[in-house]
Amino acid sequence: MARPRILVVGAGFGGVECVRRLERALKPGEADIALVAPFSYQLYLPLLPQVASGVLTPQSVAVSLRRSRRHRTRIIPGGAIGVDTTAKICVIRKITDEVVDERYDYIVLAPGSVTRTFDIPGLLDNARGMKTLAEAAYIRDHVIAQLDLADASHDEEERASRLQFVVVGGGYAGTETAACLQRLTTSAVRYYPRLDPKLIKWHLIDIASKLMPELGDKLGLSALEVLRERGIDVSLGVSVAEAGPDKVTLTDGRVLPCRTLIWTAGVTASPLVATFGAETVRGRLAVTPEMTLPGFDGVFALGDAAAVPDLVKGGGAVCPPTAQHAMRQGRRLADNLIATLRHQPLKPYEHRDLGLVVDLGGKDAVSKPLGVEMHGIAAQAVARGYHWSAMRTNVAKARVMTNWMLNAIAGDDFVRTGFQSRKPGTLREFEHTNSYLTPEQVRQHTASLTARG
Structure with missing residues (x-):
C-alpha cells in the first residue's frame, strides 16, 4: 500500500x-x-526593516x-x-x-x-514594497543612492525630490520601516558635507486615524511622539492620490517632491x-x-x-x-x-x-507583552528578546545577535552594494502576482495531463 x-x-x-x-x-x-x-x-x-536599514545582514533573517x-x-x-x-x-x-x-x-x-495595493495612478510603477528579502535589500541601496545623487547634484529641485521619503502604512511594517530608515539617513548625513540635514525629510502616512491601533491609545501615542520627536512627519487620515517618478500627490492636496515611495499599506x-x-x-x-x-x-x-x-x-x-x-x-x-x-x-x-512588540530602532521601542504596556529600553529588550528567541536555528540566532552587537559598537554603515542597480525595483518588478492560473486553466491543465496518461 x-x-x-x-x-x-x-x-x-x-x-x-x-x-x-x-x-x-x-x-x-x-x-x-x-x-x-x-x-x-x-x-x-518582522526583522525586514532592520535589513533595509543595514542593522542586520540579509542572511541573518x-x-x-x-x-x-x-x-x-x-x-x-x-x-x-x-x-x-x-x-x-x-x-x-x-x-x-x-x-x-x-x-x-x-x-x-x-x-x-x-502586498495589498489599490487602483492608484502610478502606484505599481513607482512604489516599492517591503514584503521580500530582495525588496528590503533593494530599498537600502536605493535610499543610500538618493543621498549620493543629491550630494552630487547642483539642481535644487532634484535635491529636494531625492531627500524626501514617503512610507505609506501606519501598521507595524510601515512604522518600523520609517523609524529604522530615518535613523539610517540621520546617521549617514554627517558624511555628506554638501547636504543640509534639514532637507532630509521622512513622511509616514496612513488612512487610519490612529497609528498602530492594535497597541491601544497609550502606546500608539507613545510611538507617535517618538517618531515626531525624531522629525518624521506623520499624517493620519491621508493616503496617496497619485504616485509619480519624482513626486507624490496626497489625498489632502499636498504634493511632495519624492523619488522614494515605500508601500506597506497592508497585505x-x-x-x-x-x-x-x-x-x-x-x-x-x-x-x-x-x-x-x-x-x-x-x-x-x-x-x-x-x-x-x-x-x-x-x-x-x-x-x-x-x-x-x-x-x-x-x-x-x-x-x-x-x-x-x-x-x-x-x-x-x-x-x-501573547502581545505585540514594535522596534523603532536604537533605544526606542514600544511593547505590550501579555497586556503589559512598555516603552523605551525595557520595551526594546523585550522586542529583541522575542525576535531572537523566535529564530529557528542556532546559526540564525548567532548571526542576529552578532549583527546587533556590531551595530551597537560600530554604528551604521552606508555602503551601496549595487544590488539590482539597473532595475526599478518597484512592486510590479518584485511581486509576480500575474503568474497564477485561473480555476478553468487548472482544470484544462489537469485534463490534458489525464489525456496524456
Whole structure:
C-alpha cells in the first residue's frame, strides 16, 4: 500500500512549523512529505526593516530550510500556481519556469500573502514594497543612492525630490520601516558635507486615524511622539492620490517632491486562494476551527491565506495574519493532519495573543507583552528578546545577535552594494502576482495531463 502524500505549499511561519511538527511526530514510513518553496529559506519578516536599514545582514533573517528540518521532507524549489482539488494535483512553476504537476493525498495551503495595493495612478510603477528579502535589500541601496545623487547634484529641485521619503502604512511594517530608515539617513548625513540635514525629510502616512491601533491609545501615542520627536512627519487620515517618478500627490492636496515611495499599506492573501473557487472571508479561505477547507477533501489551510476562526474572541472574529498565529496554527494543523491519518478526532485552534512588540530602532521601542504596556529600553529588550528567541536555528540566532552587537559598537554603515542597480525595483518588478492560473486553466491543465496518461 502506497504511503499517503502530504504536500505543504509555502515556507513561511505556518508552513515551516507544520513541516517541523510532521517530521517529529510522524512515524518512519507513515507518510511522504513535500514542501513547495520558491526559496531555500524561511524569511523572518518582522526583522525586514532592520535589513533595509543595514542593522542586520540579509542572511541573518533568512533561516535555512535545510538546517531547520530533519531531512525527511522533499523540497520542491518553486511556487504553486494552481490546485485541482478533484484530481488532487498541484500545479507548480519551478524556479527554472518549468511547470510540473505534484500529486497529493493531503495538501496544506500556507502560501502567505502579497502586498495589498489599490487602483492608484502610478502606484505599481513607482512604489516599492517591503514584503521580500530582495525588496528590503533593494530599498537600502536605493535610499543610500538618493543621498549620493543629491550630494552630487547642483539642481535644487532634484535635491529636494531625492531627500524626501514617503512610507505609506501606519501598521507595524510601515512604522518600523520609517523609524529604522530615518535613523539610517540621520546617521549617514554627517558624511555628506554638501547636504543640509534639514532637507532630509521622512513622511509616514496612513488612512487610519490612529497609528498602530492594535497597541491601544497609550502606546500608539507613545510611538507617535517618538517618531515626531525624531522629525518624521506623520499624517493620519491621508493616503496617496497619485504616485509619480519624482513626486507624490496626497489625498489632502499636498504634493511632495519624492523619488522614494515605500508601500506597506497592508497585505492580502496569495492569489493562489482565488484558484479554488471556495468561500472566502476578506480574500482569505474560510476554514473551520480545525483548519480544514469545507467541501474539499484533504485540503487544510492556515496563516495569511486562511480566515481561521478566533475562538477566544468569538463573535465571528478571525485570527489576524500575524507570525505568532501562523506558527501556532502550523503546529495544530500538523497534529490534526496526523490525527486524520490515524482516524482520530481533530482539535480546534485556540490561542490567546501573547502581545505585540514594535522596534523603532536604537533605544526606542514600544511593547505590550501579555497586556503589559512598555516603552523605551525595557520595551526594546523585550522586542529583541522575542525576535531572537523566535529564530529557528542556532546559526540564525548567532548571526542576529552578532549583527546587533556590531551595530551597537560600530554604528551604521552606508555602503551601496549595487544590488539590482539597473532595475526599478518597484512592486510590479518584485511581486509576480500575474503568474497564477485561473480555476478553468487548472482544470484544462489537469485534463490534458489525464489525456496524456
